[in-house]
Amino acid sequence: MLIRLSALIVAPFAFAIAQEPTASLHGTVTDSSRHKPLAGATVVVSQSAPSASGEARDYSATTDAHGKYAIASLAPGAYVLTVEDPWLDSTGLGVPAKRTDLVRDHSATVNLAVPSGATIRAAYCPIAAHDSTIGLVAGYVKDVHSDHGVAGARVVFKWSDFDVDRRTAQAKPRELVASVVTGRDGTFRVCGLPVMRSMLMQAQFGDREATGAIDATIPSSGVLVETLRLDATIVGTASLSGTVQRDGSEGPIGAAHVRLFGASSEVLSAPDGSFHLNDVPLGTQSIEVTALGFYPRRYEVDVHAANTEHATIHMIEVARTLDSIRIIAKRQATPLWSREFDDRSAHGQGQYINEDMIAKADPFKITDLFRQLRGFTVRNGSIVSTRGVTHIPMGTSAQVRTEVAPVF
Numbered sequence: 001m002l003i004r005l006s007a008l009i010v011a012p013f014a015f016a017i018a019q020e021p022t023a024s025l026h027g028t029v030t031d032s033s034r035h036k037p038l039a040g041a042t043v044v045v046s047q048s049a050p051s052a053s054g055e056a057r058d059y060s061a062t063t064d065a066h067g068k069y070a071i072a073s074l075a076p077g078a079y080v081l082t083v084e085d086p087w088l089d090s091t092g093l094g095v096p097a098k099r100t101d102l103v104r105d106h107s108a109t110v111n112l113a114v115p116s117g118a119t120i121r122a123a124y125c126p127i128a129a130h131d132s133t134i135g136l137v138a139g140y141v142k143d144v145h146s147d148h149g150v151a152g153a154r155v156v157f158k159w160s161d162f163d164v165d166r167r168t169a170q171a172k173p174r175e176l177v178a179s180v181v182t183g184r185d186g187t188f189r190v191c192g193l194p195v196m197r198s199m200l201m202q203a204q205f206g207d208r209e210a211t212g213a214i215d216a217t218i219p220s221s222g223v224l225v226e227t228l229r230l231d232a233t234i235v236g237t238a239s240l241s242g243t244v245q246r247d248g249s250e251g252p253i254g255a256a257h258v259r260l261f262g263a264s265s266e267v268l269s270a271p272d273g274s275f276h277l278n279d280v281p282l283g284t285q286s287i288e289v290t291a292l293g294f295y296p297r298r299y300e301v302d303v304h305a306a307n308t309e310h311a312t313i314h315m316i317e318v319a320r321t322l323d324s325i326r327i328i329a330k331r332q333a334t335p336l337w338s339r340e341f342d343d344r345s346a347h348g349q350g351q352y353i354n355e356d357m358i359a360k361a362d363p364f365k366i367t368d369l370f371r372q373l374r375g376f377t378v379r380n381g382s383i384v385s386t387r388g389v390t391h392i393p394m395g396t397s398a399q400v401r402t403e404v405a406p407v408f
Contacts, residue, residue, distance in 0.1 A: 023102035026070040027110040029063050029083055029095065033117040033223045037067025041085040043112070045071055048078040048099065076103050081110055086140070086227075088114065117221030125191035135195040135218035139226040141182045141203045143233070144283045144304055149186020150205060150232050154179055157190065157216070159199040195222055203228040203284070212261050212285035214300045229302050230283035238303050240280045242311030243273045244289055253291050253315055261286035261298060289313050293320075 025045060031038040045059040061069040079102060083095035095112045102108060115123075117135075125136050141153040156179045162171040182188045193199065201216035211230050218224040244256040252273030259266035260280060269275040269291075277287075280303050287299040294315040301311050351373055363369040370376045370383050377384045 022072065023074040023076050023106040023108075024070070024072040025074065025079070025081070025100065025102075025108055025110055026068070027112065028067045029069065030067055030111070030113040032113050032115060033120055033221045034219065035221065037063070037065070038083070038085060038114060039063055039065045039067055041067075041083050041088075043069045043071070044082045044084060045074070046080050046082070047075075048080050074102060076106060077101075078103070081112060083112055083114075117219075117223040121222045124189055127192060132220075132222065133195050134192050135222040135224065136189065136191050137193055137201075137216065137218060137224045137226065138189040139187070139228065141186045141188065141205075142227060142229050144229040144231050144302065145233065147229075149182070149184075150203075150230065151182055151184045151186060152205070153182045153186070153188075153230070154204045155182065155188050155190070155228070156202050156204060157193060157199050159194060159197055161194075193218060196220060201226065201228075203230050205230055205232055209283075211283045212281070214261075214284060214286040215298050228284045231281065237279045237281055238305055240277045240285075240287075240301065240303055240311060242275055242287075242313060244269045244275065244291065244313050244315060245273055246294075247314040247316045253294065256289055256291035256294075256315070258287060258289050258313075261288045287311065287313070289315065291315055293318055 029038040029041050029043065030036075041063045043061050043063065045061075047057060057075075059071050059074060061071045063069045078099065080097050080099050082097045088094055095114055098110055098112060100108050100110050121134075121136050124138075125134065127134065137157070139155075141150045141155060142148060143150050156177065158175060158177050160173060161176050162173045164171050178190060178193060180188045180190045195218045197217065199216045200213045202211055202213045204210040209230055209232065211228050214228075216224060216226060242258075244253040244258065245251060246253060252269075252271065254269055254271040254273060256269040256273070256275070257266050258269060258275045258277065260277065267275050267277060282303050282305060285301055285303050287301060289297045289299065294317055297313055297315055299311060299313050353369065353373075358369065361369055361372055367378045367383065371378050375385055
């Protein structure tokens with residue numbers, strides 16, 4: 001009897017534990033500075049207070065290509081959500097933490113967002129807070145082998161500008177250069193660079209090692225984040241393969257010129273669009289591709305010692321414009337009067353009613369004009385000449401239009 005009573009007491013507790021409610025979280029993480037979802041970020045969910053068992057657990061999930069995340073099987077309670085991402089580490093900013101309570105509601109949607117470009121610029125570039133033409137570039141310089149930050153690397157920016165001479169109003173071009181040195185963790189930040197203007201960007205380490213010169217343009221948001229990789233150990237080169245294709249149709253482009261930016265040697269792509277470059281320095285490099293009928297393309301790629309990346313370069317076709325077409329036609333049957341006119345004009349014979357004569361006579365009617373010509377007589381609204389009589393209705397009083405010049 002005692003054993004049966006014990007079983008009756010224990011069973012309800014076991015059933016309650018098995019049916020303990022669980023909570024879930026989901027939402028999106030948005031990169032407000034670049035106006036797109038933040039993919040590949042880690043959303044960390046931490047209990048703000050220990051549970052009844054005295055344990056405080058952390059949960060995490062990775063955002064997908066659309067910036068979405070979902071975490072299930074959470075114990076009811078209060079939680080704090082934060083975001084971890086290398087992009088955020090390089091800027092020095094973080095996504096503001098958010099709190100949520102999963103005690104009453106066991107499911108909640110919590111959306112997180114990176115601060116806008118204006119917020120980031122105001123934090124690191126006070127001079128750019130009210131000037132949308134000045135932006136910020138932040139990022140990492142990493143070793144291509146270990147992916148660790150490289151301290152003491154120099155990041156150089158170069159772009160073109162011009163000055164206007166106040167006396168002559170002529171523009172004088174000039175080249176501008178800015179540089180910064182990375183910190184202990186390999187991060188850097190440069191303020192005061194031009195927005196929406198093409199620049200060349202390069203990371204340099206020591207006397208010989210450097211990345212390729214790559215294109216960099218700060219978007220309209222005013223913030224650009226880049227990661228540059230170089231070979232800090234200076235241990236040689238690698239090879240790089242790829243394919244040149246038409247943008248949109250994915251068709252191959254043969255005979256395209258492919259080379260490292262700044263190098264003199266180049267290779268031609270095969271009929272199937274494939275190419276192979278040897279002796280490519282390790283780290284972040286810039287590949288230049290040109291092809292007849294296509295816009296030039298510069299492609300950024302990270303080259304490793306055992307490089308397995310296949311670079312696919314899409315080329316945009318130049319819109320084709322046809323030259324002007326000149327059509328020369330000859331009249332098949334030329335009237336007699338037309339041939340007579342051409343013959344008299346060539347020899348200077350006859351009288352010609354041109355625009356200057358009409359303007360000088362200032363006629364009110366057509367007949368007023370013909371009264372001034374030799375060999376013509378006006379009688380009762382008709383024009384009489386050796387060629388016959390041309391009758392003009394008596395009600396005609398329209399003014400002679402000077403752009404029409406009869407010629408006889």
